Amino acid sequence: xxxxxxxxxxxxxxxxxxxxxxxxxxxxxxxxxxxxxxxxxxxxxxxxxxxxxxxxxxxxxxxxxxxxxxxxxxxxxxxxxxxxxxxxxxxxxxxxxxxxxxxxxxxxxxxxxxxxxxxxxxxxxxxxxxxxxxxxxxxxxxxxxxxxxxxxxxxxxxxxxxxxxxxxxxxxxxxxxxxxxxxxxxxxxxxxxxxxxxxxxxxxxxxxxxxxxxxxxxxxxxxxxxxxxxxxxxxxxxxxxxxxxxxxxxxxxx
Numbered sequence: 552x553x554x555x556x557x558x559x560x561x562x563x564x565x566x567x568x569x570x571x572x573x574x575x576x577x578x579x580x581x582x583x584x585x586x587x588x589x590x591x592x593x594x595x596x597x598x599x600x601x602x603x604x605x606x607x608x609x610x611x612x613x614x615x616x617x618x619x620x621x622x623x624x625x626x627x628x629x630x631x632x633x634x635x636x637x638x639x640x641x642x643x644x645x646x647x648x649x650x651x652x653x654x655x656x657x658x659x660x661x662x663x664x665x666x667x668x669x670x671x672x673x674x675x676x677x678x679x680x681x682x683x684x685x686x687x688x689x690x691x692x693x694x695x696x697x698x699x700x701x702x703x704x705x706x707x708x709x710x711x712x713x714x715x716x717x718x719x720x721x722x723x724x725x726x727x728x729x730x731x732x733x734x735x736x737x738x739x740x741x742x743x744x745x746x747x748x749x750x751x752x753x754x755x756x757x758x759x760x761x762x763x764x765x766x767x768x769x770x771x772x773x774x775x776x777x778x779x780x781x782x783x784x785x786x787x788x789x790x791x792x793x794x795x796x797x798x799x800x801x802x803x804x805x
Contacts, residue, residue: 558766565773572780573719579787582802586794591633599631599641604713605720606641608668609661613644613727616660623647641720651730658727665721666772672714673775677701683774715783718776 580601584594599606606629617624625645632640646657673679682697701707795801 558763558770561770562766562773565770565777569773569777569780570722572777572784573722576780576784576787577719579784579791583787583791583794585802586791586798586800589800595631595633595639598639602641602716602720603629605665605716605718608664608717609720610642610644612660612664613646613657616657617644617646620649620653620656622649622653622657651733654730655734658723658730661721661727662723665717666769669714669718669721669775670768670772672710672717673771673778676704676706676710677714677775678704679775679778680771683771711779711782714775715779718772718779721776 577598581594581598584597585591588594588597610627610629614624614627623646625647627644629642631642634640648654649657678701682694682701685691685694685697704710791802
C-alpha cells in the first residue's frame, strides 16, 4: 500500500509543478516575442515556430492513432490560430467522432508518444534517472554536481531543445480530454463496486504491484519535463525583465 501511495504522491506533485512551470514559461516566452516585435500576430508566429517539433509530434500522434483505430480524419494543420477566447491553438487534426474508448485513445496519443520521447531523452541523453534517485534519497550534496554535469553531454543543446518542445506540448488539450470523463466515471464506479464487494485486499495484492511502476514512470516523465522547464525558465524570465526595463513596456495578462 505504501509504495502505491508514494507513487501517487510523486505523480501528483510532479504533474502539478510541471503544469505551473509550463504555463509560466509559455507566458514568458510569448512576452519576450511580443516585447521585441510589438506585433501580436508576429509574436504568435515566432512562438509557434519555437514549439514546432512538439506540435508536429502532438498532431501526428492524433492522426496516426486515429488511422490505427479506423477513425476517419479530416483537415490537418500546423499553423497557429488565435481562438475567439484569446487562446492560441498551435495546430489541430480533425477526426470523426467514435466510441468513447477510441476517442480517449486518440486524445491521449500525444501524451503517450511525447512521454516516451521525453523519457528516452531524459534517461539516455541526459542521464537524469540517477539524479532522481538521489533526490528521492535526499542526497542533495550529490544532486547539484550531477546536475552540473548534464550540459556537458554530447549534442546537449539539440537534445535539450527537442526534449523541451516535445514535453511542453505533450499534454492533451481540453478537446483531447473530452472522452476522459465518462471513462473515469465508469472506472470510479467499478472501483466502488469492487470495494463494496470486498475485493479491496485482492486489488492491493494483485493490481498495486503492476500499477506502482506505471505511476513512478509517469512521475519521472513529468519530473524530467519540470527540470527542463525550470532550467530554461530563469534565463527567459531574466531576458523578459531586461527587455521590459530597456523599453519601459510591460506585458499584462488578460
